[in-house]
Amino acid sequence: MVSIKEVARHAGVAISTVSKVINGYPGVSIETKNKVQQAIKELNYIPNSIAAALSSKQYGRVALILNPKRQTQAADQICMQYLLGALDMAKELKLDVVTIFASMIAGMTTEEVAIYLRSLSISGVVIYSLSKEDKILQRLIQQRQFACVVVDAPIVNERTTSVSINHEQAQYDVAKKTIMDDNCKRVLYIAGRKDGYVTEQRLNGMKRLVEDLQLSMLVRQGNFSELAARNIALKYARNKDVVVCASDLMAIGAMNALIDMDIFRPVCGFDGITLMGYVGKQMNTIRQDFYGISSRAIQEINSLLNGTEGQEVIMPYDIVKMYYKDIIC
Amino acid sequence: MVSIKEVARHAGVAISTVSKVINGYPGVSIETKNKVQQAIKELNYIPNSIAAALSSKQYGRVALILNPKRQTQAADQICMQYLLGALDMAKELKLDVVTIFASMIAGMTTEEVAIYLRSLSISGVVIYSLSKEDKILQRLIQQRQFACVVVDAPIVNERTTSVSINHEQAQYDVAKKTIMDDNCKRVLYIAGRKDGYVTEQRLNGMKRLVEDLQLSMLVRQGNFSELAARNIALKYARNKDVVVCASDLMAIGAMNALIDMDIFRPVCGFDGITLMGYVGKQMNTIRQDFYGISSRAIQEINSLLNGTEGQEVIMPYDIVKMYYKDIIC
DNA sequence: CTGTTAGCGCGTTCAA
């Protein structure tokens, strides 16, 4: 492994000079600079990021904490988009990124998680789909020991930025569109998990809509589970005019239930996963740009790492109907 | 940040003693050990892995090179399983893992990729679904500069291990089962991409089957594209008795084409992705344990990093039919 | 069994 020392010797200059050239610092004459760059090329020198991190004491690594539901692998698409967005942006920003799945820190206390992250030299964390009940990560955020970006949870403090779409409005919009199309009055709303922040926000959107449009609404927790949504639909859909679901997967479950019951009700979902294109029924849904959201999350963590204060970031969304022919390629 | 020095002082011992305790080396009396561990607890000391890596010159980081098809996000499930398996095992083995998507190194030369990896202090690489045409990564493997594990490509040398199922046999098995059930004679085989190793192996399996069962076979390249498979089926399926596809996604495309043509032909796929459960038709397919395969890949990279020679590892598989009721949860 | 010492490769003063 060729080190900075060898480069220095080869170029006939001091180590610190090479360092300055590498890091683009001023105070090096143009010719010395050329000599050094020449030597770097010739020796095929690769700066050792480990040593650099140690020396400069900037271990600015960021951890991505993802929580893929192992059961519902159909939704893995969301995780992948998050990852792609994050990694692309991280490369651009030259941030070192570590991917951590929730399962890997399950059962640890906040302290243990902190120690684990520190042992990985991590100073910033992006948390995707945090649960309200996840006191461990909540405390981690409160402690302000790490810079945090929380996707889809409205937590902000000096060291914490939140990034998400406006779930309240999005749920309002997609449900309104679906309901207006068929002039529905009685809605069955299949909500997410009680412990989810987005669940609450989306429910609020529905409440506002019900108020605005003078509808009646029955709310049941579907826990983002396709099966639960199916069962809820089987039980309650018959007396309702429309089924609004807080996720695509639940919308699919509900729709399949309706088909089994041999009745028709408009159904709408939330997320915009490709799977929606495969189930043979077009439903309105909210399409989120998970890639863009995650990409933005990394930018935000970078800002935090550079000392910016936490803030709230609202991303855009679309209302769409997903067709098989749009999906297939 | 509390360092080893402070722990040593606090415990009234030498730094090296603390180091030994931390790393579980012998040659420390039980009481000194206790004193040290006490001090570690009290000071809430976290070993700095960066410094440890630098000092021990073991920058044993491993890169996961994934190639998610951005278009066909329905197959992201496979990537996620690969990731989950790899990260879980990496944590167990205390390996530091970096996730790299093919898009991040697209356009680089082999040298540039090598430099990039080195700059990340990477010494081992796991490559998923390598293409035959990917001369850049091929050269990286040939150069033996990094320990490599290649998933689904039959490349082995001193520093390269291959991990995969027996694609030839798997394709043979699943097609045979499908064909025997309906006593088919004329098969349409929709193969993968010409540049894929598995494509060739699976095709070989089909050739052997055709030979053994005295069938006729028409082969077309579907390039793992659902749309291409659809078009091929539309064009050729009518005169055939069965459609065998080299991937689930293609099987879905073909099946939908058959439905549009309003004819029935048995179809079988390959992979075992959940999506198969959603399309309203049961098809035979090969279920691979992507999680297990990836997990094994990490074990193998670990062995290579410890000086073992490369080898070929064959993983098991199942033949299954995927039902919606098995998928939904 | 314990402590001393010499680096690992690099960033960063501070003199020259």
Place this chain on the structure above:
DNA sequence: TTGAACGCGCTAACAG
């Protein structure tokens, strides 16, 4: 504008 020297936190000989 340059370079020698120190230290980051730790490991690994080696000496005691």
